[in-house]
Amino acid sequence: MTSTAVIEGAGLSQTFGRTRALDDVSLAIEPGRCLGLVGRNGAGKSTIVSILTGLRRPDAGHVLLSGEPAPPVGDPAAWRRKVACVYQHSMLVPTLTVAENMFLNRQPRRRWGVISPAAMRTEAAKVLADWGVELDVTALAGAISVEQRQIVEIARALSAGTRCLILDEPTAALERAAVSRLFDRIRPLLSAGVGILYISHHLEEVYEICDEVTVLRDGRHVVTAPVGEIGQDELVAAMVGAADAADVHATTIDAAPTDDPTAEPVLSVRELTAVDGRGSVSGVSLDVRPGECVGLLGLAGSGTTTLADAVAGLVRARSGQIVVAGRVVPPGRPDVALHRGVGYVPEDRHDRGYVPLLGVADNVTMTINDRLTRYGVLAPARHRAAARELAGRLDVVSAGTGQPVGELSGGNQQKVVVARALARDPKVVVAVGPTQGVDVASKRSLLGALEQARDGGAGVLLVSDDLADLAIANRIVVLVRGGVFAEFTEPPWDRERLIAAAEGLASAAPSSTVDKQDGPQAGTEGEAQQ
Amino acid sequence: MSDTTVEPALVSAGARRGAAVNLIQQFALIPVIVILCVVGAFVSDSFLTLTNLANVGQQISALGVVVVAETLILITGSMDLSLQSNYGLSAMVAAWLVAPAASSGLGVEINPLLGLLAGLIVGGLIGLFNGALIVKAKINGFILTLAMYILLAGVQTGIVSGHTVGSLPKSFIALGSFYFADIPISVWVAAVIFVIAGLYLRYTRTGRSLYAIGGNREAARAAGIKVDRIRIGVFIVGGGLAALGGLMEAGRVVAVTANQGTNLIFTVFAAAVIGGVSLNGGRGNMLGAATGVVLLGLVQNLLALAQVQSYWIDAVDGAVILVALALSRLVGGERSSE
Numbered sequence: 001m002t003s004t005a006v007i008e009g010a011g012l013s014q015t016f017g018r019t020r021a022l023d024d025v026s027l028a029i030e031p032g033r034c035l036g037l038v039g040r041n042g043a044g045k046s047t048i049v050s051i052l053t054g055l056r057r058p059d060a061g062h063v064l065l066s067g068e069p070a071p072p073v074g075d076p077a078a079w080r081r082k083v084a085c086v087y088q089h090s091m092l093v094p095t096l097t098v099a100e101n102m103f104l105n106r107q108p109r110r111r112w113g114v115i116s117p118a119a120m121r122t123e124a125a126k127v128l129a130d131w132g133v134e135l136d137v138t139a140l141a142g143a144i145s146v147e148q149r150q151i152v153e154i155a156r157a158l159s160a161g162t163r164c165l166i167l168d169e170p171t172a173a174l175e176r177a178a179v180s181r182l183f184d185r186i187r188p189l190l191s192a193g194v195g196i197l198y199i200s201h202h203l204e205e206v207y208e209i210c211d212e213v214t215v216l217r218d219g220r221h222v223v224t225a226p227v228g229e230i231g232q233d234e235l236v237a238a239m240v241g242a243a244d245a246a247d248v249h250a251t252t253i254d255a256a257p258t259d260d261p262t263a264e265p266v267l268s269v270r271e272l273t274a275v276d277g278r279g280s281v282s283g284v285s286l287d288v289r290p291g292e293c294v295g296l297l298g299l300a301g302s303g304t305t306t307l308a309d310a311v312a313g314l315v316r317a318r319s320g321q322i323v324v325a326g327r328v329v330p331p332g333r334p335d336v337a338l339h340r341g342v343g344y345v346p347e348d349r350h351d352r353g354y355v356p357l358l359g360v361a362d363n364v365t366m367t368i369n370d371r372l373t374r375y376g377v378l379a380p381a382r383h384r385a386a387a388r389e390l391a392g393r394l395d396v397v398s399a400g401t402g403q404p405v406g407e408l409s410g411g412n413q414q415k416v417v418v419a420r421a422l423a424r425d426p427k428v429v430v431a432v433g434p435t436q437g438v439d440v441a442s443k444r445s446l447l448g449a450l451e452q453a454r455d456g457g458a459g460v461l462l463v464s465d466d467l468a469d470l471a472i473a474n475r476i477v478v479l480v481r482g483g484v485f486a487e488f489t490e491p492p493w494d495r496e497r498l499i500a501a502a503e504g505l506a507s508a509a510p511s512s513t514v515d516k517q518d519g520p521q522a523g524t525e526g527e528a529q530q
Numbered sequence: 531m532s533d534t535t536v537e538p539a540l541v542s543a544g545a546r547r548g549a550a551v552n553l554i555q556q557f558a559l560i561p562v563i564v565i566l567c568v569v570g571a572f573v574s575d576s577f578l579t580l581t582n583l584a585n586v587g588q589q590i591s592a593l594g595v596v597v598v599a600e601t602l603i604l605i606t607g608s609m610d611l612s613l614q615s616n617y618g619l620s621a622m623v624a625a626w627l628v629a630p631a632a633s634s635g636l637g638v639e640i641n642p643l644l645g646l647l648a649g650l651i652v653g654g655l656i657g658l659f660n661g662a663l664i665v666k667a668k669i670n671g672f673i674l675t676l677a678m679y680i681l682l683a684g685v686q687t688g689i690v691s692g693h694t695v696g697s698l699p700k701s702f703i704a705l706g707s708f709y710f711a712d713i714p715i716s717v718w719v720a721a722v723i724f725v726i727a728g729l730y731l732r733y734t735r736t737g738r739s740l741y742a743i744g745g746n747r748e749a750a751r752a753a754g755i756k757v758d759r760i761r762i763g764v765f766i767v768g769g770g771l772a773a774l775g776g777l778m779e780a781g782r783v784v785a786v787t788a789n790q791g792t793n794l795i796f797t798v799f800a801a802a803v804i805g806g807v808s809l810n811g812g813r814g815n816m817l818g819a820a821t822g823v824v825l826l827g828l829v830q831n832l833l834a835l836a837q838v839q840s841y842w843i844d845a846v847d848g849a850v851i852l853v854a855l856a857l858s859r860l861v862g863g864e865r866s867s868e
Binding site: 075076077078080090091092093094095096100104105106107109113114115117 | 732733734735738739741742744745746748749750751752753754755808812813
């Protein structure tokens, strides 16, 4: 490896307790190149990021920045001038403006250390304008969208003179179009000689933006290859390992539809109108029959999440009806929805999915506590048995059902959330992005559990941006700006057409189902600002 | 395929609205204060006189200095309940060293100016102690400062066996009792402290970093801000300011009682929150805090002038704080769910 690399990690090893998190891993990024880093949860990606950004000192090995030894671990300011990381979770201060965030702790100063807010705003606006971004630098960082926050974080790194960017799952919270826009912004940086380490669970993104890809497994380096020379199957096999590889291919894309088209719908949404910050819906009707999985696809703000939340009772509908198993559910009553048989997997597991300090058992049985009590007192034996059964159903890996869920890996946390949703044997399962940010193997068991519920006669409403998830759908409904735009009824699904339909391209939709009334005018333009 | 989507304007209406709300919030209490003054003029002829207003100013200036201290600490996302006991104990120690034994002093009768300095040092040391334990030993700030609140108040009573320390020399009480240009010195001092703190927060890197620390501590650390050092520093400054407030109060009443400071902290929090300072950190400014202090001071003065029965003053006071909080929430202040 040459010393021209903007960043180079050589022989990095790190041990936590008895876990070998990183074992003699080396990587280097040349100027203008983008290296993809993939691996399942626990493969060592986070550890390597914290070492490469100077937050952690490796047990062995060293880091070179532009050929020079890295600054000491205790000097974050020196690291930030050389390498910057954009995390999945925003590292901006929500109560400060965009300009302040960009120049945090390095504001332009005049005499006596007095900072000049005006000079700072001008400078920030200039950095953004040079990069072709239009954004009000006086807006509070807490008030701009996730996409804009990432732009600001990258701009901050660039204005500090950073030549090495680490993007740690930057697209996890972004819709498809925003991902394309992000890539459009990243490409000129690559041409200008910035080196990028790109970490993602979405392999197709790695193929789209990266020159090379490195696979980690169990803390070890498995393979590094140009993306043109390694197929997606090979990549997955490298991530999962030889033993599990067969399992990955076991489930094929076109699962046979098992539903009975004449059956009464178990969930019926009628002319639903609901307003929410994350996208509103107007006049949407939708049926889900027992044993059927309906995929709901749409961009952020298209109303897919709002529709799901309304069915779960978490968003109060303005008008329209939600009927579960023949009975109308009063709007805005999650408790009633639950008891009528709606199981719910929320979009953000950290916010609404689980209680981090409570154990696995308490979390998975949260929805069925009423069944585990006698005269209002919890029956411990029944509680334990139920918890063990539920955790087992999704193979939650934990040190015991008493282990706090906050300590589990992302994939296992999500399994807990899904187990909780399935605990009551719901008639309707509403799942929003159930596999977001989890590794390949966890994805399988999560989707498997939903499939099982479907085959057991439940109706599943699956909201997902991940087209691989929609493989278990019998039917896909596409929402555009709060209305049903298209419906796909015959698998297998054509990715390109699905994406195009979600973007609102009429040509992509099956011609008979385009809803002319809900054209892309029904404005939810200023959506999702909080 | 994304070529066909029009890129949404990156400037959002929501962000603009946020900025506007911010501005309204900063000045929201000023009209309320004006209305209060008009009402006051009708309630009592003596309300809008220089004498009365100077009197109000003198009463609230000590409170104001403690509000500055608490605001700085709140902005960094911490809190300090022991400021009230610090306010009592530091003044007590200073007076105790200065006053003659006959007036419950220690009897060493040190130079009054050295006494004032000793008070400030005691305040700063208490702040250092709190800050070090909260930041370095990671003890929960609420519980730690609650314990300190009780402990320090006990020491304050203990060292003088519950007596009041009096017979304080002129140079000791000048801070609270003397006038400059017809306005009490304590008002000048408080005003200068508000202005300096306001400028510091607005125009210096460390001042801005207080907001960053309170708004997102990890982001602040990642930006190279020395988070721990600054947080401890804020506790020290806060402790020193609380001590200064206590010395101003001692000068005003020309004595230090064993219970100086009792119940002060509730008013301090009320003034800060009414003034738009967030209890969750990262939000608030000195203009808001100052208007909060003035508002509470005027209300208390009005209640006295309106001759509300003294048994009811606390109840009315509490109700006024409640209404003020509701009002400031209406114009976009502290949100409970953040």
